Amino acid sequence: MITVLNIIISGLIMGGIYALISMGLSLQYGVARILNVTHGEFIMMAAFLTWVMVSTAGINPLLALVICCPVTFLVGYLLHITIFRWLKKFSIVTAVFESNAMLVCFGLMFIMSNAAMQIWGSNNRGYQFLQTSVDFAGTAIAANRLLVLAVALAVSVLFYIFLARSRMGKSIRAASQDAAAAGMLGVKINRVMAICFGIGALLAGIAGTLLSIIQQIYTNMGMQYTAIALIVVVLGGMGSIPGSMIGGFILGMVGSIVSYLDPSLAMVAFYVIILALLLVRPKGLLGR
16 A cells, blocks of 8 residues: 555656646647747756755755746747747748747757756756655655645646636637637737747746756756657647646656556656557547
């Protein structure tokens, strides 16, 4: 029973982080029509910014999280209103824009990854925060892991409420369904798309800070989490925010079970799941 509880809790923790990562990517693709393969690099950058603030200035990781949120949002927002808006202006059709944007993202990915390697090197980094154990149903769980789970769940719920209830959230949903029609009804499409890209980067930043709290980080970690985000987005349905949330927790639970048996097979299991899904239900769990 203790083993089962550990597997379930580990699955929920990583599932919450995967949900954050994939919701950001799903928003960027579903509204801004950008398959952002630099998504993992935003996670890596936020993780290292948190590590720098904690290890050099002694800042609490939760305060570092508050600092990283506007920073990652601003970087994503500025990237969209400069590079991607310029690409969209000179792209004849949406398909051309999507392919050009993906090529630009690949270039940004290599730039960010190599810049991080030059600054921080290739060694693993980490810090200690809330390492004390908490007794839960007879099993000891690190307090920092429970904190990460609580923050990930809270952010996911708040983000869903933001999309469902706020005026900007309604504009985002309208733009994702039909950008041209939403523009005719008064929605400022360019502004909404830039905000979506910024929010996607912000969610990646939150995930990066949370990852730095519970595990060691390294400069080439971005590609792994980009691949996981893509798998979750396809699993939940391209552009579906609820699907990304559900898919994230499913993948987290599968990864926890497989990692208990053999940690080296976790990514293999993820790819097997996505291959099977593409054969059985190509549109994903909640895709249309």
